[in-house]
Amino acid sequence: xxxxxxxxxxxxxxxxxxxxxxxxxxxxxxxxxxxxxxxxxxxxxxxxxxxxxxxxxxxxxxxxxxxxxxxxxxxxxxxxxxxxxxxxxxxxxxxxxxxxxxxxxxxxxxx
Amino acid sequence: xxxxxxxxxxxxxxxxxxxxxxxxxxxxxxxxxxxxxxxxxxxxxxxxxxxxxxxxxxxxxxxxxxxxxxxxxxxxxxxxxxxxxxxxxxxxxxxxxxxxxxxxxxxxxxxxxxxxxx
Numbered sequence: 001x002x003x004x005x006x007x008x009x010x011x012x013x014x015x016x017x018x019x020x021x022x023x024x025x026x027x028x029x030x031x032x033x034x035x036x037x038x039x040x041x042x043x044x045x046x047x048x049x050x051x052x053x054x055x056x057x058x059x060x061x062x063x064x065x066x067x068x069x070x071x072x073x074x075x076x077x078x079x080x081x082x083x084x085x086x087x088x089x090x091x092x093x094x095x096x097x098x099x100x101x102x103x104x105x106x107x108x109x110x111x
Numbered sequence: 112x113x114x115x116x117x118x119x120x121x122x123x124x125x126x127x128x129x130x131x132x133x134x135x136x137x138x139x140x141x142x143x144x145x146x147x148x149x150x151x152x153x154x155x156x157x158x159x160x161x162x163x164x165x166x167x168x169x170x171x172x173x174x175x176x177x178x179x180x181x182x183x184x185x186x187x188x189x190x191x192x193x194x195x196x197x198x199x200x201x202x203x204x205x206x207x208x209x210x211x212x213x214x215x216x217x218x219x220x221x222x223x224x225x226x227x228x229x
Contacts, residue, residue: 036220041202041223041225042222042223043115043117043204043206043220043221043222043223044155044204044220045220046219046220089154089155097143097145097160097208097218098145098157098160099145099157099218100157101154101155101156102154103153103154104153104154
């Protein structure tokens with residue numbers, strides 16, 4: 001079946017460093033991708049999205065890169081802060097509005 | 112804007128009882144709501160898609176008679192876990208897609224409901 005997965009289950013960075021969280025997807029027909037942040041005991045929080053006809057999109061301190069050739073998605077967080085510590089999920093959409101979530105990466109920011 | 116609430120935020124029940132979880136879109140109307148289940152240290156798994164005024168569409172492997180979904184209005188969907196068992200203990204999260212305006216892609220997530228079945 002189709003799946004979305006993350007390369008690293010955990011990522012630990014120093015405050016102020018840049019973070020890169022990776023995601024691999026297997027469905028070449030996916031047309032929309034989203035990154036979510038989930039803090040413990042809370043629902044997912046939208047971070048940034050990108051359509052399949054784009055390869056890069058920037059937000060405030062975050063950038064999403066999409067490489068359709070290798071079916072790879074990444075989230076870059078600039079100047080990572082302790083408040084960025086959370087689990088980050090990528091999600092893909094193919095057909096309709098159903099989202100398939102990846103496995104998640106636990107980001108820990110050390111002061 | 113675009114706030115989704117869930118009630119209760121947590122619930123503990125005895126095995127064999129039924130539990131109802133509410134998902135409300137507070138400041139927008141939602142024709143479609145989604146129910147997810149998340150086990151500890153795992154990802155969100157879509158259980159069902161709920162459309163206002165029609166039957167829910169369940170994902171493969173999700174028992175529709177056990178997880179009853181009702182979407183009677185544009186701002187409320189409910190998930191009832193019937194005859195709950197300890198293996199149903201999980202974090203249940205809903206999301207809602209606005210009926211009008213915004214992006215078709217948008218889904219706004221609720222804060223989740225922690226269900227513990229003893």
